[in-house]
Amino acid sequence: MGESLIKKAISKSLHRIPDGRTWKIMEVCGTHTMSIGRMGIRPILGNKLKLISGPGCPVCVTSEGDLFRSLWLARQKDVIIATFGDMIRVPVGDENLMDLKAYGADVRVVYSPQDSLKIAMNNPGKQVVFLAVGFETTSPTIAATIKSAKMAGLKNFSIFPMMKLVPPALQFICAHPDLNIEGFLLPGHVSAIIGIEPYKFIVDKFSIPCAIGGFEDEDIVDSLLSLTEQIEKGKPQIYNSYSRVVKPDGNHVALQLLREVFHPGHAHWRGVGGLESSGLDLNKAYADFDVANRFDLPGGEPPEREDCLCGEVILGKILPGQCPQFGRGCTPQKPLGPCMVSSEGACAAYYKYGQ
Numbered sequence: 001m002g003e004s005l006i007k008k009a010i011s012k013s014l015h016r017i018p019d020g021r022t023w024k025i026m027e028v029c030g031t032h033t034m035s036i037g038r039m040g041i042r043p044i045l046g047n048k049l050k051l052i053s054g055p056g057c058p059v060c061v062t063s064e065g066d067l068f069r070s071l072w073l074a075r076q077k078d079v080i081i082a083t084f085g086d087m088i089r090v091p092v093g094d095e096n097l098m099d100l101k102a103y104g105a106d107v108r109v110v111y112s113p114q115d116s117l118k119i120a121m122n123n124p125g126k127q128v129v130f131l132a133v134g135f136e137t138t139s140p141t142i143a144a145t146i147k148s149a150k151m152a153g154l155k156n157f158s159i160f161p162m163m164k165l166v167p168p169a170l171q172f173i174c175a176h177p178d179l180n181i182e183g184f185l186l187p188g189h190v191s192a193i194i195g196i197e198p199y200k201f202i203v204d205k206f207s208i209p210c211a212i213g214g215f216e217d218e219d220i221v222d223s224l225l226s227l228t229e230q231i232e233k234g235k236p237q238i239y240n241s242y243s244r245v246v247k248p249d250g251n252h253v254a255l256q257l258l259r260e261v262f263h264p265g266h267a268h269w270r271g272v273g274g275l276e277s278s279g280l281d282l283n284k285a286y287a288d289f290d291v292a293n294r295f296d297l298p299g300g301e302p303p304e305r306e307d308c309l310c311g312e313v314i315l316g317k318i319l320p321g322q323c324p325q326f327g328r329g330c331t332p333q334k335p336l337g338p339c340m341v342s343s344e345g346a347c348a349a350y351y352k353y354g355q
Contacts, residue, residue, distance in 0.1 A: 006039065006041070006044075006217060006221055007044055009221045009224075009225060010041065010044055010045065010049075010221065010224065012225065013049060013224050013225055013227075013228040014045070014046065014048045014049060014228075016228045016229065016231070016232040017048040017049060017228065017232075021048070022047055022048060022049070022050050023048065023049055023050065023182045023183065023228070023231055024050045024052060024180060024181055024182050024183075024316070025049065025050070025051055025052070025181070025182065025183040025184070025185060025224070025227055026051075026052050026053070026054040026173070026181045026183070026184055026185065026316050027051055027052075027053060027054065027056070027185040028054040028055070028056040028166065028170065028184060028185065028186055028187050029054075029056040029185075029186075029187035029188065029189065029190070029344075030053070030056045030057035030060070030342065030343075030344025030345060030346065030349070031056075031187075031188075031189065031215055031344055032056070032185055032187070032188075032213065032215065032220065033053045033056075033344070033346050033349045034343070034344065034349045034352075035215045035216075035220060036051060036220060036349075037349045037350065037352065037353035038353065039217055039220065040353075041220070049224075049228070051185075052181075052316035052319065053313060053314070053316060053319075053320075053346035053349075054169075054170075054173065054184075054314070054315075054316055055166075055169045055173070055269065055271070055272065055314045055315070056135075056166070056187055056190075056344070057314075057338070057339070057342050057344040057345050057346070058133050058134045058135050058138075058163075058164060058344075059084075059086045059087055059090060059133055059338050059341065059342040059344070059345070060270065060310060060314055060337075060338045060339050060342055060344070060345050060346075061164060061169070061269045061270050061271070061272070061314060062087075062090070062133055062162055062270060062338065063268040063269060063270055063301060064092065064270065064301065064302050064303070064304050064305075065268060065299075065300060065301040065302060066160070066162050066268070067090055067092045068092050068298070068302060069160070069297050069298060070083075070087070070092075070097065070131055070160060071092055071095060071096075071097065071100060072297070072298055073129055073160065073291065073295065073297075074097055074100045074101075074105040074106075074107055075100065075105060076127075076295065078125065078126045078127060079106065079126065079127050079128075079129060080106045080107075080108060080119060080120075080123060080126050080127070080128045080129070081097065081105070081106065081107045081108065081129055081131065082108050082109075082110045082115065082116035082119055082128060082129065082130045082131070083097065083107065083108070083109060083110065083130070083131040083133075084109070084110065084111075084131070084133065085109045086338075086341060086342040086343055086344075087131055087133060088101070088107065088109060089335065089341045090335075090337075090338045090341050090342075091335060091336065091337070091341075093305070106126075110130075112141065113130055113132070113138075113141050113142045113144075113145035113159075114141070114144075114145050114148065116128055116130040116145070116157065117145060117148055117149055117152070117154065117157060120149070120154050120156050120157040121152070121154070123156070124156060125156075126156060127156050127157075127158070127294060128156055128157050128158075129158055129159070129160055129291050129294075130142075130145070130157070130158075130159045130160070131159075131160050131162065132159040132160055132161050132162055132163055133162045133163065134163050134164075135163070135164055135165070135166055135187075135189075135190050136165060136166060136190045136193040136194050136258070137189040137190050137192070137193060138163075139163045139258055139262070139280055140193065140251075140254040140255075140257045140258055142159065142163065143257045143258055143260065143261035143262060144257060145159075146159065146261050146282070146286050146289050147257075147260075147261065147286075149289060150285075150286060150289070157289065158288075158289050158290060158291040158293075158294050159282075159289055159290065159291060160291045161262075161279070161280060161281060161282060161290060161291075162267075162279075163262075163267075163279060163280040164267055164269065164278060164279055164280075165264065165267075165277070165278050165279065165280065166187065166190050166194075167194075167198045167199065167201075168275050168276070168277055168278035169269065169272065169275065169278060170184065170199070170202060171201065172272055172275060173315065173316070174201075174202060174205070174206040174208060175206075176315070178317070179315065179316055179317070181208060181316065182208065182209070182231055183208060183209040183210070183211070183227040183228075183230065183231055184202060184208060184209070184210045184211070184227075185211055185213050185220070185223050185224070185227065186199060186210050186211065186212045186213070186238075187212075188212060188213055188214045188215060188219070188242045188245065188246065191212045191242065191246040191250075192242075192245050192246050192247075192250070192251060193250055193251050193254050193255065194250045194255070195246065195247060195248050195249045195250030195251075196212070196238055196240060196246070196248045196249075196250075197248070197249065197250075199212075199238055200238065202236075202238075203236045203237060203238060207236050208236055209226075209227050209230035209231055209236040209237065209239075210227075210236070210237070210238045210239065211223035211224075211226045211227050211230075211238075211239040211240075211241055212238065212239070212240045212241060212242050212246050213241045213242055214241065214242040214244075214245065219241055219242060222241045223239070223241045226239040226241065227239075258280070260283070261282065261283060261286050262280035262281060262282060262283060263280070263281055263283055264277035264278070264279070264280065264281075265277065265279045265280065265281035266278070266279060267279025268301055269314075270304065270310060270311050270314060270338070271304075271310065271311025271312060271313075271314040271315050272311075272314075272315065304337075305336065305337070307325055307329065307336055308323075308325065308330065308336040308337035309322075309323040309325070309337075310336075310337035310338060310339040310340075310347070313339050313346050313347060314339070314346070319350070320339070320346050320347040320349075320350040320351070321350060323347070326347060326350070326351070327351060330347070331351065332348060332351060332352075335347075
């Protein structure tokens with residue numbers, strides 16, 4: 001889709017907004033934030049349409065306490081930490097996993113949870129812990145990995161379950177008295193797994209328009225056109241602009257795998273706090289693979305650092321550039337928080353695309 005067509009379509013959306021009004025649409029997914037930045041959409045919106053980022057970056061919403069426990073695990077004798085690359089540079093105070101690796105901790109970046117099984121098989125004398133961060137998109141692959149570990153009889157492999165579920169976070173945002181979101185651009189990847197049904201409360205209970213979007217130019221523009229039309233007409237619905245991938249009832253195989261291995265449990269989110277049934281805990285048949293049953297983990301939830309406003313960015317309370325540290329005390333080279341580290345982080349996206 002050419003730049004002129006994008007501008008023409010966006011102009012059509014903007015004409016629906018009354019003069020003197022600003023409509024706020026939250027793009028929930030971090031990949032959408034990156035795509036919107038790459039497409040150069042934000043600068044042509046003016047003051048009428050405000051796109052704000054949401055809690056759609058799994059690394060970004062990981063709590064300070066879980067990050068602290070990850071570093072604690074990395075310090076233990078005969079432990080190998082396997083993790084996705086984004087986690088390795090997230091700071092906890094003045095330290096991160098990369099620092100501990102430099103000091104001798106065995107921290108290894110993997111591209112798939114299955115890679116951590118190979119590490120466990122090749123290191124039978126050590127405990128291998130996979131830092132299980134992700135939403136519904138990656139959780140099925142983590143579930144499959146745990147099933148494989150059980151079938152192989154591995155006794156030196158476990159996960160630190162930090163997975164999150166998107167709908168409970170959206171419930172929190174919809175009910176928040178200060179956010180006043182007028183539309184949601186819902187995540188394509190997550191929706192490919194869970195389908196449309198889990199979002200219906202947004203329309204039925206809160207009357208907020210929704211569009212499930214893909215990540216190409218046409219997907220995002222089509223979603224914005226639908227959202228502004230829904231707001232203008234006062235007829236909220238869940239519009240599926242990504243129907244080539246997202247089916248109404250989701251991915252049956254992936255959902256069955258999740259139900260077999262996990263059940264919803266309490267989880268702590270950065271910027272949000274504790275939310276019931278917003279995380280994934282291991283079912284009884286697979287409980288041996290929970291790191292909490294291998295180690296006496298430290299408890300508690302330390303406060304988030306005051307000089308990092310990542311939590312407010314995640315909730316859409318502020319834009320990244322409104323943080324006093326953005327691009328000054330906090331850069332991708334020296335981040336203060338996960339929003340500037342992760343490839344899906346809002347601060348990283350705004351910094352990369354000069355917004």
